[in-house]
Amino acid sequence: GAVVSQHPSRVICKSGTSVKIECRSLDFQATTMFWYRQFPKQSLMLMATSNEGSKATYEQGVEKDKFLINHASLTLSTLTVTSAHPEDSSFYICSAEGRGNEQFFGPGTRLTVL
Amino acid sequence: TQLLEQSPQFLSIQEGENLTVYCNSSSVFSSLQWYRQEPGEGPVLLVTVVTGGEVKKLKRLTFQFGDARKDSSLHITAAQTGDTGLYLCAPGRGTDKLIFGTGTRLQVFP
Numbered sequence: 427g428a429v430v431s432q433h434p435s436r437v438i439c440k441s442g443t444s445v446k447i448e449c450r451s452l453d454f455q456a457t458t459m460f461w462y463r464q465f466p467k468q469s470l471m472l473m474a475t476s477n478e479g480s481k482a483t484y485e486q487g488v489e490k491d492k493f494l495i496n497h498a499s500l501t502l503s504t505l506t507v508t509s510a511h512p513e514d515s516s517f518y519i520c521s522a523e524g525r526g527n528e529q530f531f532g533p534g535t536r537l538t539v540l
Numbered sequence: 541t542q543l544l545e546q547s548p549q550f551l552s553i554q555e556g557e558n559l560t561v562y563c564n565s566s567s568v569f570s571s572l573q574w575y576r577q578e579p580g581e582g583p584v585l586l587v588t589v590v591t592g593g594e595v596k597k598l599k600r601l602t603f604q605f606g607d608a609r610k611d612s613s614l615h616i617t618a619a620q621t622g623d624t625g626l627y628l629c630a631p632g633r634g635t636d637k638l639i640f641g642t643g644t645r646l647q648v649f650p
Contacts, residue, residue, distance in 0.1 A: 430582075460638060469628060469643035470583070519582050521638070529638055531582030 428454050430522045432532035439510055440540055446506045447535045449520030455500035456522035460529070461493075464517040476503045510539040543567075544629055544641030552647045553619055561614045561644045563629035571632030572612045574603055575640075576625045583640075588632055619648045 429452040439445050449459055457478050462470040474495050475483045482495035492514075494506040503522075507514055519534045547562045563572065571590040575583035587596050589605035589612060596603045600623075602615040616623055629641040 462640075467645060469626075470577075470640045472639055517580075521582070527632075529585070531584070533582050534580065536580070 428524050428530040430530045430532040432520060432535050434535060435533065436536040438538045438540065441511050442509055444506055444508045445510055445537060446504055447518055449503045449532050451501045451522040454524050457500065458523040459497060459503040460521045461495060461505050462519045464519060470519060512539045515539045546629060546641040546644045548644060550645050554649050555620055556618050559616050559619060561627050563641050564611045568609050569631045572605060573630050573632055574614055575628040577628060578625045583628055621648050621650055624648045
């Protein structure tokens with residue numbers, strides 16, 4: 427089956443620093459990847475759609491200058507949280523779209539900003 | 541944006557009990573998907589329902605798609621502790637993007 431990995435699985439950083447999260451499709455190519463964030467006991471909220479070779483499409487209310495997305499290859503998308511603050515602490519999940527438009531989700535990255 | 545409301549939000553039951561989770565919208569969908577997410581992990585696809593009125597069974601889980609394709613339900617028979625998790629519905633990928641429902645958090649106690 428299709429596998430999506432995320433790295434790191436968890437990260438703790440100081441307020442004001444930037445954190446990069448990687449999302450990789452391990453055994454398939456994904457033109458489109460999606461980034462979600464999830465607060466405790468809540469559902470997943472779509473942040474942005476990442477398309478290989480073009481600019482990401484951000485959902486309303488998501489700051490594109492704060493959450494930088496790069497989808498430079500068909501197997502890798504990165505999300506960089508710039509100048510992170512405690513309110514950015516969350517569980518970040520990516521998904522990659524395979525053939526037939528099926529979504530395959532990564533295991534998530536837990537970000538804690540101190 | 542197509543909103544999917546799930547009910548109940550939280551459900552706490554004992555092993556062996558039956559339960560039903562609902563996913564409702566005012567929009568019509570070409571298909572609906574159900575996912576289960578365990579703590580600290582990504583969601584895992586359980587099923588996709590496509591045809592209005594369709595019923596799909598996955599062991600003790602029964603999924604139904606409403607006749608009008610606006611709603612869906614998930615029924616679990618004889619719940620087990622391993623069923624604990626967050627259950628999410630979402631439109632099938634025929635739409636532009638995958639927007640999840642509000643979620644139902646299920647806790648099954650031994």
